[in-house]
Amino acid sequence: MLQIRKLVSYKYCVMTSFRTYAANPISEKQIDDLRQFFLGFPGGSVDLKKDEKSKIAYIFLNNPERRNALSGKMMADLHDSVCELERWTSGKGVILHSSGPIFCSGGDLTTVKQISNPQDGDKMCEFMQHITQRLLNLPLVSVALISGRALGGGAELTTSCDFRAMTQNAEISFVQAKMGVATGWGGGTRLVKIVGRRNALKALLSCEKIDAKRAAEIGLVDYVIEENEDPLNGVSSWLERLLSHDETVVRSIKNVVTVAEYLPPLESLQVERSEFAPLWGGKANKAALQQNIKHK
Ligand SMILES: CC[C@@H](C(=O)O)C(=O)SCCNC(=O)CCNC(=O)[C@H](O)C(C)(C)COP(=O)(O)OP(=O)(O)OC[C@H]1O[C@@H](n2cnc3c(N)ncnc32)[C@H](O)[C@@H]1OP(=O)(O)O
Numbered sequence: 001m002l003q004i005r006k007l008v009s010y011k012y013c014v015m016t017s018f019r020t021y022a023a024n025p026i027s028e029k030q031i032d033d034l035r036q037f038f039l040g041f042p043g044g045s046v047d048l049k050k051d052e053k054s055k056i057a058y059i060f061l062n063n064p065e066r067r068n069a070l071s072g073k074m075m076a077d078l079h080d081s082v083c084e085l086e087r088w089t090s091g092k093g094v095i096l097h098s099s100g101p102i103f104c105s106g107g108d109l110t111t112v113k114q115i116s117n118p119q120d121g122d123k124m125c126e127f128m129q130h131i132t133q134r135l136l137n138l139p140l141v142s143v144a145l146i147s148g149r150a151l152g153g154g155a156e157l158t159t160s161c162d163f164r165a166m167t168q169n170a171e172i173s174f175v176q177a178k179m180g181v182a183t184g185w186g187g188g189t190r191l192v193k194i195v196g197r198r199n200a201l202k203a204l205l206s207c208e209k210i211d212a213k214r215a216a217e218i219g220l221v222d223y224v225i226e227e228n229e230d231p232l233n234g235v236s237s238w239l240e241r242l243l244s245h246d247e248t249v250v251r252s253i254k255n256v257v258t259v260a261e262y263l264p265p266l267e268s269l270q271v272e273r274s275e276f277a278p279l280w281g282g283k284a285n286k287a288a289l290q291q292n293i294k295h296k
Contacts, residue, residue, distance in 0.1 A: 066110070079127070094161075102151070103149060
């Protein structure tokens with residue numbers, strides 16, 4: 001019993017510190033200073049809704065006048081949404097979405113023009129890398145629903161989820177090179193992991209419009225919305241099917257996969273063990289054993 005308690009407390013410590021560490025090692029005070037700084041650039045909002053029935057949350061990018069560009073204030077909102085989701089212990093999934101013909105047109109140019117110097121650029125990079133990595137590392141399975149075009153920072157945002165769903169008219173373009181910069185929100189690093197070095201280099205240098213067909217070829221998209229399907233309903237049903245297990249199982253699987261990406265194998269195995277033990281003989285496991293399931 002003591003051993004299991006130790007494992008559970010080990011799991012709690014590793015996963016709590018890990019989530020911030022794997023984002024980037026900055027203090028609470030630094031994060032708060034960055035949040036205050038970016039709150040000073042208004043426009044739009046990022047809205048969070050949690051559905052306790054399906055256990056799926058929805059993060060909505062809301063800045064239609066500027067084609068859902070991300071203002072400084074929206075970066076701070078996104079940070080707050082991610083923090084709230086870290087505290088949502090009964091959740092299983094999260095969908096990042098927006099409405100209109102542009103999923104996200106990148107950084108809000110009104111904000112961008114006011115911080116156009118290397119020092120502030122570094123601040124934005126630090127803040128956005130931190131937020132997007134924390135989003136990716138949530139114990140929730142995440143999907144970016146790209147309904148329309150995703151440009152620049154918007155393309156980077158699509159890489160901060162476990163999966164990507166695209167509508168037939170969606171296009172992802174890493175236009176950073178055309179803007180005279182490279183990626184800065186962590187999208188370059190994550191893109192290499194998703195599509196590999198050569199495809200990432202091609203996408204970043206060509207600034208090409210990657211439609212659903214091309215995205216499928218390079219492994220950038222996981223679900224393409226059917227012609228007559230409602231995008232949000234379609235992706236929600238797809239995610240619900242994938243997450244049909246008990247939340248304790250879904251969250252443990254997500255944690256195991258997350259740590260395996262960052263920690264050395266021996267440490268990752270230790271986390272896997274600490275996730276496994278409380279599930280073994282637990283509620284979901286006992287229910288499954290009683291059903292005499294045949295995996296045909
Ligand atoms: C900070 C990260 C950085 C990076 O790493 O690259 C960035 O992301 S920088 C931003 C990169 N994105 C852009 O440069 C987008 C430029 N805009 C466009 O290409 C087009 O506007 C569009 C997004 C393809 C939409 O075209 P369309 O549907 O034809 O609408 P309009 O062009 O008429 O735009 C409507 C309205 O929205 C404003 N807008 C669009 N994008 C942004 C943006 N990123 N920031 C602020 N405002 C934006 C646009 O100016 C129009 O406003 P009005 O002129 O006042 O109507």
